[in-house]
Amino acid sequence: MKVAVPPRTAVVLLWAAALLAATLVGPAAGAATKSLVVEAGKQDRAHVPMHVEVPAGTTQARVILQGKDVPCQVAEGQLWWILDALPAGASRTYQVELGAAAPAAEGGVAIRQTDATVDIRIAGKPFTTYHFTNPKIAGQQLRRPYFWPVYGPGQVTMTRPWPLTDEAVPKNVAKDHPHHTSLWVAHGDVNGTDNWSIAAGAGWQVHKTFETVTSGPVVGTFREVLDWTDARKKPVLAEVRTVRVYRLPETARLLDLDIVFRAAYGAVKFGDTKEGGLCATRMRPEFRADGKGGTAGRLVNSEGQTADAAWGKKAAWLDCSGTVDGKRLGYALFDAPGNLRHPTTWHARTYGLATANPFGLKHFDKANESGDYTLEAGKETTLRYRIYFHPGDEKAARVADRWTDFAQPPTAIWK
Numbered sequence: 001m002k003v004a005v006p007p008r009t010a011v012v013l014l015w016a017a018a019l020l021a022a023t024l025v026g027p028a029a030g031a032a033t034k035s036l037v038v039e040a041g042k043q044d045r046a047h048v049p050m051h052v053e054v055p056a057g058t059t060q061a062r063v064i065l066q067g068k069d070v071p072c073q074v075a076e077g078q079l080w081w082i083l084d085a086l087p088a089g090a091s092r093t094y095q096v097e098l099g100a101a102a103p104a105a106e107g108g109v110a111i112r113q114t115d116a117t118v119d120i121r122i123a124g125k126p127f128t129t130y131h132f133t134n135p136k137i138a139g140q141q142l143r144r145p146y147f148w149p150v151y152g153p154g155q156v157t158m159t160r161p162w163p164l165t166d167e168a169v170p171k172n173v174a175k176d177h178p179h180h181t182s183l184w185v186a187h188g189d190v191n192g193t194d195n196w197s198i199a200a201g202a203g204w205q206v207h208k209t210f211e212t213v214t215s216g217p218v219v220g221t222f223r224e225v226l227d228w229t230d231a232r233k234k235p236v237l238a239e240v241r242t243v244r245v246y247r248l249p250e251t252a253r254l255l256d257l258d259i260v261f262r263a264a265y266g267a268v269k270f271g272d273t274k275e276g277g278l279c280a281t282r283m284r285p286e287f288r289a290d291g292k293g294g295t296a297g298r299l300v301n302s303e304g305q306t307a308d309a310a311w312g313k314k315a316a317w318l319d320c321s322g323t324v325d326g327k328r329l330g331y332a333l334f335d336a337p338g339n340l341r342h343p344t345t346w347h348a349r350t351y352g353l354a355t356a357n358p359f360g361l362k363h364f365d366k367a368n369e370s371g372d373y374t375l376e377a378g379k380e381t382t383l384r385y386r387i388y389f390h391p392g393d394e395k396a397a398r399v400a401d402r403w404t405d406f407a408q409p410p411t412a413i414w415k
Contacts (some may be wrong), residue, residue: 012234035415036063036094040086041408046398047085048405049219049246049254051078052412054098062100070094071105071247073216073336079403080218082246093415100219109220109245113213114158118222120245127151127245127253128183131164132207132224138178143198144205145226146181152389153251156324158331159183159201160282160352172285172294180282183387185259187278187359189271190237193230196275203236204229211240220245232380237375238264242304261410262380272371274312274347274363277355279333279385287330289350297322298330299348300394302403312364316343317403319394320354332399334406336384340373358386 024123035382036052054061054074061079063070064282070272072081079096086092107123118130132145140163152158159182161169169175179186185205187195195203211223221244242258257279261268285293289307300306301315310318321330331355335344341358348354375381386406 004325008316017373032098033264034096034098036096037091037413037415038083038086039091039411039413040088041410043088043401043404045083045086045171045405045410046401047248048083048409049080049244049256049272050083050409050412051080052414054079055075055298058098060099060101062097062102064097065092065096069103069105071108071217072102073218075216075219075221080216082218082248086410092177105217107247108215108217109247111220111222111245112215112345113210113222118210118213120178120220122245122247123250125151125155125250128255130222130243132226134204134206135406138166140178142181142194143179143202144184144186145224146184147255148182150183150389152329152331154327154329156327156329157288158284158329158389170285172292174285174292174351176351177282177353181282183255183281185239185241185257185278186280187270187274187357187358188273188275189228189269190228191269192271193228193236194275195228196273201231203231204233205239206233206235218247222330235265237268238262246296246328251391255387255389256386257387259383259385260380261375261383263375263377267377268375270359270375272359272362274357276357276359277347277353278357278383279387280355281331281333281353281387283320283331283352283354284322284324285352286324287320288322288352289320292351293322295323298393299350299354300347301346302343302400310345310346310348312345312360314343314345315398316407318346318348318354318356319397319399321393321397328396329390330393331387331389332394332396332397332402334386334388334403336386337407339383339385340381341371345371358383 044413063072112119112123116133120127128147148164185285186196193203208225213222223242227235240260244256287297289299301310319332344358347357357372361368
């Protein structure tokens with residue numbers, strides 16, 4: 001005998017059945033499970049930020065390795081995670097549930113924007129703060145955004161504090177070159193404008209907006225739109241600056257800097273001058289290779305050239321290190337293979353300046369052709385850099401291997 005069920009009761013029963021099914025199956029119900037194979041290649045890998053494209057519309061995913069969840073996130077149409085370790089020649093297969101929610105992961109990268117700064121923390125600890133309003137500080141009118149302070153392993157500051165604080169600085173900190181603002185982007189000849197110094201006739205970098213400011217369990221990102229201007233703040237060059245910071249163990253820190261120059265206001269000529277650095281740093285005094293910071297630091301490039309011999313030379317990377325409170329620490333600047341004139345030339349000084357400068361060719365060596373470069377109106381060019389903050393010198397930190405992780409990362413293939 002069939003019992004008639006009122007329509008309203010049927011709807012309620014169907015809703016209850018659906019709720020019960022969702023409870024039994026869990027959040028991964030309906031998620032597409034795929035295998036993701038990662039191959040190390042010819043070298044050992046360690047703490048490598050990885051990303052791979054996911055299907056359009058994917059907003060979350062769960063990554064599992066040998067039954068354990070791997071911290072991950074979906075951002076910018078990519079799945080992000082950290083490859084902790086993989087020997088040369090080895091491969092690893094992850095199971096990925098696309099559309100499933102990953103369990104909450106401890107730590108992560110937290111990015112918080114204020115009216116004047118972007119504060120970045122890793123696992124709750126300060127990493128750096130980005131200042132984008134060109135303040136006047138320590139008696140100096142600054143003209144470009146900068147990162148300060150910047151903390152490395154053991155929460156030790158890695159760059160020079162002056163002129164970025166009104167507080168007293170240690171006696172071994174040199175008060176020269178006030179435009180050397182910790183970690184920044186600049187060049188000394190952009191359509192004839194000095195966008196390197198802070199002299200009265202120098203240009204500015206003017207913040208316009210942030211396209212994104214994103215925190216996450218694996219990577220934190222901000223993307224800034226700004227203009228390079230002349231001294232009167234008339235725009236000369238447009239830039240989109242993207243910064244990524246990764247959740248790594250406390251023994252290392254990575255900051256990726258992607259720069260997109262756009263000739264939005266007409267053709268732009270970058271002049272051949274040593275005065276510049278698209279990835280520019282002024283190191284803390286103990287890293288100075290001239291010994292005037294209290295201890296003898298070390299400055300070396302990928303070609304093995306050290307101290308003054310590294311100035312103006314082409315190299316894939318540049319490293320500086322020194323002893324702070326009895327411990328060796330340092331950082332390396334990486335130039336990406338796809339960058340203009342890779343391997344770049346380096347404006348690297350033993351007194352503490354380390355910058356990537358692809359334009360200063362003849363200024364570094366009179367035998368070179370001119371490094372002038374013109375970006376035609378309406379065109380754009382992209383440059384990518386990574387900064388690796390590490391314990392030890394360049395050998396102990398395996399800087400050459402970490403550059404390869406950046407330049408030739410492991411392959412990741414969906415199966």
